[in-house]
Amino acid sequence: MIKSDLDLKLLEKCAGCGACFSICPSCITIPGYDPREVIKDILAGEFEKWLESKHIWQCLECHYCLEMCYQHYGFENAMTALRTIATKRGKFPPQVKRGWDMFAKSSRLGDPAMPARKKLGLPEPKKSGKDEFLKLHELVLKAREAENEKKTGTDDE
Amino acid sequence: MKDFAVFWGCTIQARFPFLEKSSRIVFDDFSLPYKEIDGFTCCPEKSLIDNVDHEMFVVTAARNVALADENKVDIVSPCTGCVSNLATVKGELESNPKEKDTVNSLLGEVGREFEGSAKLSHLVPFFHDSVGSHKIKQTIKKNFNGMKISAHYGCHMIRPSHALRNDDPIDPVKYDNLIRTLGAESVETDTKLMCCGQGLDRVDQHDNALHMARMKLKELIKAGADALTVCCPSCFLQFDNNQFLMMREGEKLGLPVIYFTELLGLALGHTPEELGLDLHRVSAEPFLKKWASLTADNQEEINSGLNATGTL
Numbered sequence: 493m494i495k496s497d498l499d500l501k502l503l504e505k506c507a508g509c510g511a512c513f514s515i516c517p518s519c520i521t522i523p524g525y526d527p528r529e530v531i532k533d534i535l536a537g538e539f540e541k542w543l544e545s546k547h548i549w550q551c552l553e554c555h556y557c558l559e560m561c562y563q564h565y566g567f568e569n570a571m572t573a574l575r576t577i578a579t580k581r582g583k584f585p586p587q588v589k590r591g592w593d594m595f596a597k598s599s600r601l602g603d604p605a606m607p608a609r610k611k612l613g614l615p616e617p618k619k620s621g622k623d624e625f626l627k628l629h630e631l632v633l634k635a636r637e638a639e640n641e642k643k644t645g646t647d648d649e
Numbered sequence: 650m651k652d653f654a655v656f657w658g659c660t661i662q663a664r665f666p667f668l669e670k671s672s673r674i675v676f677d678d679f680s681l682p683y684k685e686i687d688g689f690t691c692c693p694e695k696s697l698i699d700n701v702d703h704e705m706f707v708v709t710a711a712r713n714v715a716l717a718d719e720n721k722v723d724i725v726s727p728c729t730g731c732v733s734n735l736a737t738v739k740g741e742l743e744s745n746p747k748e749k750d751t752v753n754s755l756l757g758e759v760g761r762e763f764e765g766s767a768k769l770s771h772l773v774p775f776f777h778d779s780v781g782s783h784k785i786k787q788t789i790k791k792n793f794n795g796m797k798i799s800a801h802y803g804c805h806m807i808r809p810s811h812a813l814r815n816d817d818p819i820d821p822v823k824y825d826n827l828i829r830t831l832g833a834e835s836v837e838t839d840t841k842l843m844c845c846g847q848g849l850d851r852v853d854q855h856d857n858a859l860h861m862a863r864m865k866l867k868e869l870i871k872a873g874a875d876a877l878t879v880c881c882p883s884c885f886l887q888f889d890n891n892q893f894l895m896m897r898e899g900e901k902l903g904l905p906v907i908y909f910t911e912l913l914g915l916a917l918g919h920t921p922e923e924l925g926l927d928l929h930r931v932s933a934e935p936f937l938k939k940w941a942s943l944t945a946d947n948q949e950e951i952n953s954g955l956n957a958t959g960t961l
Contacts, residue, residue, distance in 0.1 A: 517844040521861055549852035553696050554844035555808035559818040564811070575700040584701070585852040591697035599690035599709075601697070602663030609662075612670045612925065617662060621688035621712065624759040628708055631758055636704075 497573040500535065502565045507531050512557035512567045518550045525550050527557075527567040534570060539577075548574045549585055599625035650779060651768070652682045654717055656726040656735070659691050660882035667925025668882060671910040672727045672772065674924065678917050679780055679788060683725070688716050692731040696848055710738035711752045712759075717767035724769045727910060729881035732771040733805030733813060739765050740812035771806050773880045773909055774815040777823040782830040790918035792832030795943040796936075798912070799836035799874045800824035801865070801888070803881035804844050827909070828878065831916050836874045840865045845879075847887035862891045866902050876936045880909035893930035905929075905936040915940075 506512075510528050518525045525547050533539055542548055551571035558566035578584060584592075594601055599622040609617070655676070661668045676683050690709060691698070699706040714735055717724045726732045742749040743765055753762055770778075776785070802821050810818035819842065828835040846861025866888065869877055879885050889906045896902050906929065907915075914924040926933045 517846065517861060518857075520843075521846075521864065522857055546852075546854065550849065550854065550857065552804070552844045552846065552848040554804035554848075555818075556804070556842065556844070558809055572700065576703070579701045585854075587851055587853050588697055588700065591694070591851070592701045595691055595693060595698055600663075601659040601691050601694055604662040605664070605666050608666045609669075612666055614666055614669055614673075615685075617657075618685050618689070619687040621690045621716070624688070624712065624761070625690045625709065627759055628712065628755060629705060631755055632702075632704055632708060635755075 497576065498534070498570060499565070502563050503531055503535060503570065505563060506561075506565065506567065506570075507535060509562075511560055511562070515556050515560055516567065517554060517556070518552060522547075522550055527570070530574070531567070531570055534574075539574060542574050543578045543581065543583060546585075548578060549588075551575075596629060598622060650682060651723050652684050652721075653723040653725045653770075654686045654689075654720065655683050656689060656692070656713070656724050656728070656731050658726060658728040658731040658882070659694075660730075660886070661728060665882055665885065665928075667928045668727060668885070668908055668910065671908060671914045671919075671924045674919055675910050675913045675917065678914075679784070681780070684720070684722055686716060686720050686722065689713055692728075692734040694730060695734050695737070696851060706734075707738050707741065707748070708752055708755055710735050711742060711763040712756055712761055714739055714765060714767055714769070715756060715761040715763045718764040719761070721766075723767050725772055725775050726770075727772045727880060727882075727908075729771055729803040729805035730883055732769055733809070736769045736812040737809060739769065771813075771815065771880070773802075773806060773827065774823050776909075776913070777827055778815075782826065785827070785830050785913075789831065789913075789916040791916055791944060793828075793912075793916065793940065794832040794947065796833040796940055797836050797873055797875050798828050798833040798907075799838055799869050799872070799877050800828055800841075801845065801877055801879045801884055802842070803879060803884045804842075806881065824878075824880075824909075828912075831912065836869065836872050838865070838868050838872060840868050845881075845884040845887040847883045847891075850887070850891070858887065859891055859895055862887050863895065863900070863902075866892055866904050870902065870904055874904065875939055876905040876907045876912075876933075878907050878909055878912055889930050896931070903931065903935065905933040906931060907933060907936065 512527055513519050548571055551568055557568055604617040657669055693706055693709045802824050807816045807821045808818045816823045825835040846858050849858035892902050911924045
């Protein structure tokens with residue numbers, strides 16, 4: 493699963509570089525957070541042990557590593573891949589789950605604060621695109637289901 | 650200047666509506682052609698949505714850009730995250746025609762089409778590039794001469810640079826230039842480019858989030874800054890709300906955090922209350938008091954100059 497998301501050839505270079513380590517805000521401030529360890533394990537095929545780790549959620553997606561990376565690849569790609577696998581298996585921090593659920597239900601991460609808007613004299617917020625969003629979400633899920641069925645069908649043959 | 654839609658995003662409208670107020674005030678004062686359009690949703694936020702479902706991340710952002718395309722407007726946002734997420738997806742679709750086709754066949758089902766013709770700007774580079782320092786200097790009523798202000802760009806105002814292309818991603822200058830345009834000294838810090846750390850709160854790691862906020866605040870207080878200026882609701886939450894939480898636990902901090910639109914609004918002559926500065930959790934009073942005293946000093950100097958013997 494991880495191979496389809498990551499360019500392992502590029503990651504091999506990452507393993508021997510580590511430039512991101514010196515500028516990554518989480519590396520500087522959070523003890524035990526080290527991209528080089530994670531990359532080593534991914535290359536050795538042992539990424540599974542990171543899926544339960546709180547470390548994979550400490551990448552702030554600030555894209556600083558991406559900008560400093562001479563391959564313009566960045567450690568964040570490795571972390572995003574691990575987080576995606578973790579969430580597919582239902583392993584996410586409670587707040588991420590809450591955020592996703594609210595988004596899927598309402599198309600937003602919070603509704604406009606109406607009493608405060610009134611007090612400030614702000615106009616009515618414009619209409620949200622919730623209905624279209626919900627329809628698109630349904631279509632994406634349906635297409636995915638159909639694809640999965642097709643795949644299972646081929647596997648059976 | 651092409652008309653633009655303001656992309657307010659979820660956080661400003663849900664948690665900090667006063668930031669919408671100050672943004673509208675500065676847009677109006679510069680007579681900028683902004684339009685309100687129906688139908689925007691969450692941009693969506695990368696760390697919460699992209700990690701769970703990349704396809705929904707792409708489709709949702711593409712639909713938001715499609716709305717601007719359709720209305721023939723650009724997008725300007727006072728939220729760094731919104732611009733960065735929309736631009737990331739726009740860049741991804743522009744460099745991947747196959748993905749663009751797939752997304753457009755989906756959007757077609759709800760009568761939309763992503764073209765990518767809308768230009769996406771964050772409010773700070775927009776003021777720098779499209780309004781310009783000359784016009785700002787001409788329009789403001791009071792400047793910040795004698796004040797020391799430090800800019801926190803916020804990661805997503807300038808990164809990822811391949812998608813945003815609006816400033817140098819590791820040596821940005823535009824926010825600093827705007828502070829100088831307003832007459833203040835722009836305080837340089839070692840933590841200038843460091844992420845605010847608010848993302849750690851979103852993954853239930855509050856202590857780590859506080860630690861990162863503390864690093865920057867302490868450095869700025871030591872450097873004698875009168876205020877920290879940000880233009881991202883997430884950075885604002887981190888430095889205002891989390892600073893307040895640390896102060897409540899007895900930490901000696903107390904650095905005012907002023908949104909760019911509030912700073913500009915003050916310079917345009919609006920009162921702190923009009924701009925919603927009284928709604929911050931960390932009081933902006935020390936900043937406002939010092940500024941008021943400097944303005945009084947300046948006025949005295951001018952008066953004494955005018956009344957001195959030997960003047961015409």
